Amino acid sequence: MKKTLKLKGVAACPGLTFGEARVVYSWEQAIEEREISELEVEEEYARLDGAVKETLVELEKFKESAGKLIGGPVAKIFESQWMIASDQEFLKNVKAEIKASRKSAEYVYSLLVEKAVAPLRFSKDRYMRQMVVDIEAVSNRILRRLTGQTIRHIGQAPQGCIFIGKIFSPAEVMNLFERKAKAIITTSGGVNSHMALIARSLLIPTVVGVPQAHLKISTGDRLIVDGDKGLVTVHPLQEEWNELRKKKARVTALQILKLDKLPYFPPITADNVDIDVAANIDLPGPVDQVLAEHRVGIGLYRTEFIYLQNGRFPPEEKQFRIYDSVAERYHPRPVVIRTFDLGSDKFYSTDNHVRENNPALGWRGIRASLDMPNIFRDQVRAILRASVRGNVKMLIPMIADISELRRALRAIKRAMMELKKRGNGFNEDIEVGVMIEVPSAALAADTLADKVSFFSVGSNDLTQYTLAADRDNQKLAKIYNPLHPGVLRLIRMTIDAARNHNIPVTMCGEMSGDVLTVPLLMGMGISQFSMNPSKLYDVCNLIPKIKYSDTVSIAENALRMKTLKEIENLLFEYNKSLR
DSSP states (O other), rough: OOEEEEEOEEEOOOOOEEEEEEOOOOOOOOOOBBBBOOOGGHHHHHHHHHHHHHHHHHHHHHHHHHHHTTOOHHHHHHHHHHHHHOHHHHHHHHHHHHHHTBBBHHHHHHHHHHHHHHHTTOOSSSHHHHHHHHHHHHHHHHHHHOOOOOOGGGSSTTTTTTEEESOOOHHHHHHHHHHOOEEEEEESSOOOOOHHHHHTTTOOEEEOOOHHHHHHHHHTEEEEEEEEEEEEEESHHHHHHHHHHHHHHHHHHGGGGGGGSSSSOBBTTTTTTTTTEEEEEOSOOOOHHHHHTTOOEEEEOOHHHHHHHHHHOOOOOHHHHHHHHHHHTTTTTTTEEOOOOOTTTTTTTOOOOOOOGGGGSSSOHHHHHSSSHHHHHHHHHHHHHHHHGOOOOEEEEOOOHHHHHHEEEEEHHHHHHHHHHTTTHHHHTOOOOEEEOOOOHTHHHHHHTOSSEEEEEEEHHHHHHHHTOTTOOGGTTTTTTTSSSHHHHHHHHHHHHHHHHHHHHOOSSGGOOOOTTHHHHHHOOOEEEEEOOHHHHHHHHHGGOOOHHHHHHHHHHHHHSSSHHHHHHHHHHHHTTTT
């Protein structure tokens, strides 16, 4: 019996699954420095052109497939790779070098590619590092054709495996989907990489950043993958394996796919109080269809992916088409569209030349939008035009004080006047809200509440800013906790200010999808819980067991407590009583 091994990574796409491993080793091709004669130069040109042409045809097919399965933003990734492959200036340089050096096409091509990506490999800009992945994915396909060698036998792999590798390109993730991959595990990559975004859209449980996963796991090993916790179990105990096999139907389905098993939706408490639940979404995909079929509203529609997948800010018309399609798909349920919440760690270098030591506390959110008035204007006008159906709301991120809010509202008012002059329709009574994620906003909530239609608490940032604890720093995991008394009091201040001005308070942070904290937040007065779609089933399954009247007293008791431990114990005991 092999020893059980627990590997920890970063959760990139939720879902619990199990199966056999298939390790895909990186392709490290040794290119021979082959000399050619002058008479062979034209032949090398033809070989290069042929390899590029075949690669372009292949990428075009991936683009079409992605467009059908996921949508335009992801198809844009393959369009970008298509542009890399067809870069005529680069190909012209390759041909010139072939002629000058009298070396083979594959040798010269690989040499010039390496020279191009070398400066980008260790860039502080993660999107420049992502560019390296895309360039290498393209060049590997061209070199494979030039050399006749193969790369990553994914197409011949058995179906229904758990695939492990250093990293997978967007095209390879699409291939894994076609091979009915149960899960993806990588040693590198981040939760916002192209790979992770596509995996989430295709609902493939994914764990990234697992140290030496491709070396510690062998093809054929039994694995359990927990995409919610970022945990991989290698050689699980036989009893655990047998138990999972018995529960196969329940285990392999992502929580969002189980919504139709709920007795009723939306959920109602045991004492007949309706509770509004909604979803946070960023990248279109199969998840949209599931949410729309169950008439789930969208409490937070992140628009950053539009920029990240295009590599630039799209014009108003293109944004309008995206927002309008979302509004139509979910109508009549509300859709809350948040304006760009980008920071210096996400901007492409062409849009931001500033490098900050702490981007979370820097030039991001509404601060960046107000400094880029034309880009903000285009987005606001696009959102306004999509509001014509009456179900779109606008959300402004990272507001720190009333002066920022006033500037943003003036920009929105100007956009409305411009649309009127152009004859574009929009909802003149569109609701505009602000994110409460900066402590100063919570402290001044009574001032902000007078100017907006709703608040949306971003518990993740509010927690890290209040506790001065980076939410991505594993060493601070014990400190970063949204149940800290200081964080709860800021949330309570926000809710009290909102009540005084008769506006609702929603929550779109991780707290809203945590079954431990939902009763507390319900009792405090949160009116809508918007969460990662994977959390909907558990929360909606919990709510009918709760008495709303109980949650009010729970909240009162928790807010009187002085320590995190006391609050956690209170909530744990209540949660146990519901089982």
